[in-house]
């Protein structure tokens with residue numbers, strides 16, 4: 433079976449619709465015919481200023497949400513990145529074959545430092561994509577299910593794998609990004625020209641999975657729509673409506689063309705009201721399940737510890753092979 437690996441940052445109290453529709457939903461589907469590794473990337477979360485207490489809480493909340501979304505810890509290996517030391521160890525190695533220029537071209541770093549300037553960013557934020565490459569390569573993953581904004585990081589990962597293989601002999605599998613076109617980029621409800629994002633979206637523009645369902649319904653009903661009144665999928669001229677159609681279609685499994693037909697001649701009001709109901713139906717049980725998982729922290733921690741142990745059965749041999757290729761003297 434092919435292998436998949438993906439990760440998500442525990443940097444907010446809740447995942448949002450972009451995280452879920454762009455990535456996590458695919459993680460759940462891929463468990464069926466893949467050997468799956470999914471991690472909460474706490475090492476990545478410390479690249480920006482944060483509060484340690486909040487991080488611990490958010491890491492558990494992230495794991496609980498992944499379980500609520502349908503990640504099955506029996507079939508998939510679900511774990512916390514910092515509990516598997518080979519990620520950070522391989523990241524050091526990969527940083528020694530990454531060019532400064534190459535790392536400087538990563539757009540996410542440029543975006544994140546656009547305001548404060550690169551001088552105020554940490555070195556960790558700069559090398560963030562190299563750690564991400566290590567996350568993927570240490571599992572010999574074939575596929576990496578992510579949203580569009582992670583494509584460049586997966587490209588870097590491929591370059592580094594090929595470079596290492598070329599220089600030191602075939603060691604890594606070269607992974608591919610797995611990006612579902614329809615939901616690769618979910619947009620801000622208030623500003624449909626930019627992506628839904630925990631760091632830059634306004635509260636009204638982002639739907640958090642753990643929000644009060646009523647609040648989410650309200651956000652859908654007050655989402656920015658475009659001039660005109662036809663519910664048609666036109667990303668160029670009607671990005672707001674197109675985004676809502678994408679969300680509607682993804683949550684119900686109904687085709688966009690079918691939805692266009694259903695709402696033909698009915699205007700935006702009906703459409704948004706129905707989508708608000710669809711959203712409530714989705715988030716209500718999701719929220720309840722997440723809170724149930726969070727009720728038993730000991731059990732949650734045990735699931736994650738078991739996942740880390742299973743992960744290490746894969747990462748230790750990879751790192752041993754890498755160290756050997758690099759010319760390190762074997763240890764005890």
Ligand code: TYM
Nearest residue numbers: 438439440441450451454455564578579616617618627628
């Ligand atoms: P993160 O935590 O920002 O986001 C998690 C996943 O959600 C996707 N995503 C979106 N998809 C569609 N529309 C949106 N508006 C949207 N917003 C977020 C992201 O593309 C991502 O797949 N660097 C990664 C975490 C990471 C990782 C990895 C991923 C660390 N190591 C190894 C894959 C493999 C990140 O910051 O994702």
